[in-house]
Amino acid sequence: MSELLVTGGQVLRPDLTVERADVLVSQDSGDIVAVDDPGTLDGDDELDASDGLVIPGLVNAHTHVAMTLLRGLADDKPLDAWLQEDVWPVEAELTADDIRAGAELGLVEMIRSGTTALSDMYFEVEEIADAVDQAGMRAVLGFTAVTVGKDDEAARSDLEESLDVARKLDGAADGRVRTTFQPHSLTTVGEEYLREFVPQALEDDLSIHLHANETRDEVTPIVDEHGQRPLAYADDIGLLDGDTYVAHGVHVDDSEIDLLAETGTGVAHCPASNMKLASGMAPVQDLLDAGVTVGIGTDGAASNNDLDMFDEMRDAAMIGKLAADDASAVDAGTVVEMATANGAALLGFDSGRIETGANADLAVIDLDAPHLTPAHDLVSHLAYAVHGSDVRHTVCDGEVLMRDRTVEVFDEQAVRERASEHAASLVERADD
Numbered sequence: 001m002s003e004l005l006v007t008g009g010q011v012l013r014p015d016l017t018v019e020r021a022d023v024l025v026s027q028d029s030g031d032i033v034a035v036d037d038p039g040t041l042d043g044d045d046e047l048d049a050s051d052g053l054v055i056p057g058l059v060n061a062h063t064h065v066a067m068t069l070l071r072g073l074a075d076d077k078p079l080d081a082w083l084q085e086d087v088w089p090v091e092a093e094l095t096a097d098d099i100r101a102g103a104e105l106g107l108v109e110m111i112r113s114g115t116t117a118l119s120d121m122y123f124e125v126e127e128i129a130d131a132v133d134q135a136g137m138r139a140v141l142g143f144t145a146v147t148v149g150k151d152d153e154a155a156r157s158d159l160e161e162s163l164d165v166a167r168k169l170d171g172a173a174d175g176r177v178r179t180t181f182q183p184h185s186l187t188t189v190g191e192e193y194l195r196e197f198v199p200q201a202l203e204d205d206l207s208i209h210l211h212a213n214e215t216r217d218e219v220t221p222i223v224d225e226h227g228q229r230p231l232a233y234a235d236d237i238g239l240l241d242g243d244t245y246v247a248h249g250v251h252v253d254d255s256e257i258d259l260l261a262e263t264g265t266g267v268a269h270c271p272a273s274n275m276k277l278a279s280g281m282a283p284v285q286d287l288l289d290a291g292v293t294v295g296i297g298t299d300g301a302a303s304n305n306d307l308d309m310f311d312e313m314r315d316a317a318m319i320g321k322l323a324a325d326d327a328s329a330v331d332a333g334t335v336v337e338m339a340t341a342n343g344a345a346l347l348g349f350d351s352g353r354i355e356t357g358a359n360a361d362l363a364v365i366d367l368d369a370p371h372l373t374p375a376h377d378l379v380s381h382l383a384y385a386v387h388g389s390d391v392r393h394t395v396c397d398g399e400v401l402m403r404d405r406t407v408e409v410f411d412e413q414a415v416r417e418r419a420s421e422h423a424a425s426l427v428e429r430a431d432d
């Protein structure tokens with residue numbers, strides 16, 4: 001039996017208090033086995049958390065991890081133009097090897113910035129699952145189906161693949177990979193396909209993840225065509241339930257917020273992407289007040305342009321206040337909970353908190369820095385002042401993924417070189 005002791009630091013507890021404590025994790029079960037007074041616990045191996053804060057590993061509730069290859073390729077456009085003119089033509093050239101290279105780069109970036117779990121939507125999901133396995137992280141993965149612009153055979157094949165991937169990969173990487181059925185959005189998957197395939201997903205108890213109500217341009221055609229708000233239409237199809245979470249949820253009215261709350265449907269809020277694409281401001285405080293579980297996601301690196309969840313917490317707090325016209329809205333503690341416990345609840349993992357019995361997924365923040373001085377309130381620092389580069393160690397499932405800022409699960413230099421080569425050749429092919 002092998003146990004790892006995270007020692008000498010302060011610890012963020014589930015009630016958001018901070019105390020001096022040591023954390024003992026079992027590398028066999030992958031769980032936290034004790035959180036106790038400094039100096040009272042022993043382990044076979046130690047991680048030095050002195051001058052540090054031990055926090056739950058962050059949960060990125062919505063991303064497209066392999067899109068690191070498209071980082072900085074097309075900026076300063078709204079969603080529709082960005083996808084149709086820039087992103088989709090390049091994605092049409094992606095190979096499985098490209099996706100593997102992009103996913104590894106994104107996972108390294110996440111480990112370096114304290115993220116231990118992600119929810120991903122993309123293609124070539126076996127490659128992504130293998131990369132997650134090697135990274136030692138936790139993930140909810142799926143193949144994203146799009147039917148617009150496809151003939152019936154291709155449309156069905158996409159939806160079948162989304163179901164098959166969700167059935168096949170659930171439980172991969174020793175249970176660290178879970179899956180979702182993924183219609184891309186309510187406007188990019190036709191109604192006849194949603195009505196046929198969603199019941200199949202529900203019959204198999206598959207969770208569902210989709211983009212919804214991201215831009216006004218996505219809402220209007222649904223209201224025009226179906227005479228219903230998008231989430232009423234989604235509910236009519238059976239898409240909303242306790243195992244579903246939608247990405248974005250920006251343009252939701254009061255009736256849709258009630259629907260999300262009544263059905264137990266969660267929201268993965270993506271503040272940076274929503275600002276960069278000028279999609280709008282999600283009413284996050286209203287969602288939370290209604291009892292909706294709201295997590296935080298970076299979206300892909302092409303619309304962010306990084307995968308740093310500390311940036312995302314800060315953005316969520318800032319834009320949440322603007323949206324509510326209230327400086328007390330979406331406060332520091334709330335965004336920390338959104339990026340940890342709420343994200344874990346959306347993804348269905350027993351993580352997001354430093355507590356005996358929880359998954360041993362954690363990060364140690366180095367507090368010995370000018371921008372973190374003085375330390376009046378460490379929850380405030382997590383929300384507003386810490387950067388991903390302040391992370392000293394990252395642990396998932398009891399295994400050390402990064403020790404003293406050195407990533408142990410990948411050769412970081414090789415991953416970066418390979419991703420750069422794949423990105424260059426991908427863009428060349430797309431330009432031909």
Ligand SMILES: CSC[C@H]1O[C@@H](n2cnc3c(O)ncnc32)[C@H](O)[C@@H]1O
Nearest residue numbers: 064087091121122123144211299300
């Ligand atoms: C097939 S995987 C996901 C699909 O979605 C595209 N995408 C990336 N960001 C967004 C976004 O904010 N809204 C909608 N779709 C997005 C991505 O490029 C893939 O094609």
Ligand SMILES: [Zn+2]
Nearest residue numbers: 211247299300
């Ligand atoms: Zn997305």
